[in-house]
Amino acid sequence: MDEAYLAQPPQPDLYMQSTAPAPAVLAPKIVWLLTAAGFFSFFIFGFVDNLKGATLSTLLVDLDFSYAQGGSILFGAYLGFFIATLAAGVLADSVGSRKILILAGGLISVGVLAFAGASTFWLLFGAMVVVGLGMGCIEVSGNGLIIQLHPLNRGRYLNLLTTFHGIGALLVPLYAGWLLNGGVSWRQVFQFSLPLAVLLTAVFVLTPVPAKIAATPAEASGFDWQAIGKLGFTRQMIWFYTAIAFYVGAELGIGAWIVEFLQRSKGFSLTGATGFLSLFFGMIMVGRIVGSLVVERLGYLHSVLGAAGAGLICVLIGIFGPPSLVIFVPICGLFFSIIFPTITAVVSEVNPAKTNTILGMLFAAGGAGGALGPWAIGVVSNSLGIQLGFALVAVYCLLVIGATGMVQRTFRK
Incomplete structure (x- = not known):
């Protein structure tokens, strides 16, 4: 985090709720x-x-x-x-x-x-x-x-x-x-x-x-490497990149491997396994509708921590519990749903300048996580079996919680 930002007064409410100026x-x-x-x-x-x-x-x-x-x-x-x-x-x-x-x-x-x-x-x-x-x-x-x-x-x-x-x-x-x-x-x-x-x-x-939402002269001045370096590579932003990369790795990891996991580890038919995949994405959609009603009240980072924690519990129950509880794996989508858009909301608030550029860097980090997360599950599954490989999703959830906790600490300094 750069010195100018550290010199500002503490912002404890930012991780509680939206603090953007009136539009x-x-x-x-x-x-x-x-x-x-x-x-x-x-x-x-x-x-x-x-x-x-x-x-x-x-x-x-x-x-x-x-x-x-x-x-x-x-x-x-x-x-x-x-x-x-x-x-x-x-x-x-x-x-x-x-x-x-x-x-x-x-x-x-x-x-x-x-x-x-x-x-x-x-x-x-x-x-x-x-x-x-x-x-x-x-x-x-x-x-x-x-x-x-x-x-x-x-x-x-x-x-x-x-x-x-x-x-x-x-x-x-x-x-x-x-x-x-x-x-x-x-x-x-x-x-x-x-x-x-x-x-x-x-x-x-x-x-x-309207001109009020068009690019401002400051934004349209071109690509300023020095400004982007100060804004996009702070300690705080590194933790944001880490959180969203592991979240996308977890979501796409489930999307890529849940069918194989259910068939090999829980004895599901192909039809039943693909039905659970559809249920997972359905839960994500429902969760985002519900999340749109609660994230402003609970606070952005608190919402992310709670969602990642609940998702972690669901994943662990679904993977290591009996087959009757495996439905908790797709249910985790209900909690996963709000993590990506809510992290986006926080990042956009703390970066009012060059917002689109910073968001592009954030989404690139998410893309990297989406490419590497499922790949790692496949590698571990080849060596240790699909159950332990799929359990990497739980590890990703833990890392999301840890990175988000580190983001909170930057606001308290």
Whole structure:
């Protein structure tokens, strides 16, 4: 933490509740139009993000690709996402979130269209990188837009924002499964989703954005390495990066390995195991709706600590308890749900300058955790068995609790 920040008076209430200054007065109609547009962007994010997985098996059969090639194509999306989370934050601070969301719609449109028409590995990989770039732009600028519109209740609205990602993710298996079971090609499944991405661009082109929420001259002054170094690499921010990386590792670790764990360790059928996977994501969506009502009252960091602690207990019961209690694994999603958006809310409050750039760095840390967390579970499972490998999720929860506790200590100094 830099000396200028340490010289400020203590801020004990910051980890209790939102302390942002009163927002500039905007016409309610404009606020809700832009809020709805932001929610729609995250719906598309969740829809497109999960479309690739829902069609992968059909694509592999159609093109005679191996699992390794399929996994590499999916990696293209994560690569694009990681690059975009770093670049989009800088650009959004310069030109405003609205223009980056317009760009996101264009990137996803181009990527989806190219992916649907490609047949070679490298063209599919490249198209998925472009899709990932669009999704990364939505992650950064969608959050940034909601923070600008609702600075006094950002925790509530960021939880609602991510709820729409969950709605999109839940609809994809129904949409893709219905079309694929009806004999429709995976290419057409992508093509039929193209209007959503085009609509995203149109929504933000047509929605007026007042100057009050556009990029300020200070933000638009360019990329200041010295300022970003002071703001983005403080001791406090390092702990934030640690917390969100291990949280994303835990969430995606469950998403990637719960089916295998339930089948191998608890004797579930494939249908039952995939049903529990759907229940996990359903719990996340419900939890974010409920969380939007309570995080402002409980306080941001207190909410994160409580959620991580409750999630840890659920994971331990589900993994090491009898098969009748394994339902606690998907139930943990109810508590996991608020961690990511609530950490985002805290980081945006303590970094009022260059907010989008800092959020981009935060989301990049989350992306790294999402890549390494499930990978580590696989490595440990190969050596010690799926039960102990899957138990790394509990370790990740402990590390989230520890990192969040260290963040609290920085506010008390």
